[in-house]
Amino acid sequence: MKIKDITNCIEAIAPLNYAEDFDNVGLLIGSYITEVSGVLVTLDTLEVTLDEAIEKNCNLIVSFHPIIFSGLKKLNGKNYVERVVLKAIKNNIAIYAIHTALDNSFQGVNAKICEVLGLKNRKVLIPKKNTLKKLITYVPTKNAESVRNALFKLGAGNIGNYDQCSYNTEGFGTYRANENANPVLGKKGQTHTENEVLISVIFEKHKQANVIQALLNTHPYEEVAYDIISLDNINKEIGIGMVGEFDKPKNETDFLQFVKKTMQTKCIRHSKLLGKSIKKVAVLGGSGNFAINNAIHAKADAYITSDIKYHEFYKAENKLIIADIGHYESEQFTKNLIVDILTKKFPNFAVVLSNKNTNPIYYL
Template sequence: MKIKDITNYLEELAPLQYAEDFDNVGLLVGNYNTTVSGVLVTLDTLEETIDEAIAKNCNLIVSFHPIIFSGLKKLNGNSYVERVILKAIKNDIAIYATHTALDNSKQGVSAKMCEVIGLQNTSILIPKKHLIKKLTTYIPLSDADMLRKKLFEAGAGNIGNYDNCSFNILGEGTYRGNQNSNPTLGEKGKIHTEKEVQISVIFESKNEASILKSLQEHHPYEEVAYQIVSTENTHQNIGIGMIGELPIAMDEKDFLVFLKKTMNTNCVRHSNLLHKKIKKVAVLGGSGSFAIENAKRAKADAYVSADFKYHDFFKAENTILLADIGHYESEQFTKNLLVDYLTKKFSNFAIILSEKSTNPIYYI
């Protein structure tokens, strides 16, 4: 078992293309071709996490948060980040981080929150843009059916609950090959006209490499004409945060007590009580103040997240109950999600849930 076998499977759940531009995800320390002795799954990678990995014979740490977030100019052990990296390298331990790639996965962090809270009929709170691209190419009429099939097999043409989606225009293509050409149809040095089909398909950016590979392998022409454009379309199944419904509406105070117990937190900071039932609930793991307006527009009765500042609570404006359950607390079940996911695939391999709490915040 190589590290790349583990990470390739992780990226089926949380493709790196899903991550936000500011983030640093993927293999941060180590080599993809290293043989894996065991995998330790954690929320954060600290020095004690490295010690735990050593004690449990795990040479790959799968962490939610990236230990390297911004650039490192020195590695001399003056900060906890540098000490972690040095200890990992010294002990041949690789570190892989999922972070916002998993945040934006429909089966990711917020989905786990929904599961724990018991929300039903869930959907993405903020669908992500710039993940949908469009491929347009031109092919002889006789080969069009074959190429469409191959592009669909490579991951193109999926729209929500539909697949094999394409748009096709019949027309004529012209070309003339030079003396170094080897045209499939026509003769070099002569202008050739061919009945062609213009095929357009959309696809997720994560599938671009496989789709282009399929296009080049199955298109009959020596030189393949195509174009790819990025779209502004949002993806209804990819994005950050989720919204769903409680099975039974709850009083606000009962809901807050329920949150405190269910999310295993010592403190729930909340906005003014509105004296109404809580049924529709939005959630977002980690720092979620940026999505308050999205939760309001979605007509959520409550929004559960973390790291709200003083002035963020004013944004409730007597229309929604804001509940800050703590950063660690909102993401704490993520490592369970990752262990369960990896164990399904690698059932006979050591996938270990870290026993250490990496929460840096304490309550008195």
């Protein structure tokens, strides 16, 4: 088992290009071709986490948060980031971070919060822009089905709850092969007309390389004509935050007590109670002040997130309850999610859930 096998498994759920531009995801320390003795999954990579990895014979740490977030100009151990990097290198421990790539995954951080809270009918709160592309190609009629099927197999043609979606138009194409060509149909130096099908399919941008390779592998022509178009369409299954519903409404006090107990937090800071029941809930793990208006627009009765500042509670505008449960508390089940992903794929491999609490905030 190599590191690349582990990261490929995670990236099947959370491709790295789902991450936000400001983020630093992927393999931060180490080589993808290194053999893995064991994987330690954690929320944060600290010195205590490295000690745990060493103790448990894990030479790969899969961390939600990246330990290296901005550029390092020196490595002399003057702060905790440099000390972690030095210690990891010294002990041949690789560090991989997934962060906002998993935030933006439909099966990621916010889906896990919804699962823990028992929220159903889940939808993405803020769909991520510029994640869809369209392939248009032209295929001889007799080869159209095999090309379509190859594209579908690589994930093209998926739209919401539907797959194998394509648009097809019959027509004819013309070309003339020069002396250096090796035409499958037609003859060199002669204009050839061929009955063709225009095939159009949508795909998620991270699948582009595989989709194009599938096209080239199955298309009969020596030179394949195709267009790739970036779309402004919204992909409802990629994005940050999530909205879901309880089976039965809860009154506000019961709701807050339920969240406090279920999310294992010692403190909930919340906006003014409104005297209404809570059924539809928006969630966003980590710092979610930027999505308050999105939660209101989604007509949520409550919004669970963290790192809300004093004046930002006013943004509730008596339209919903904002519940700040703490940054660590909102993301704490993420490492369980990552362990579940890896153990399902590699049931007989050593995937260890870190038992270290890396929350830097304490409560009196």
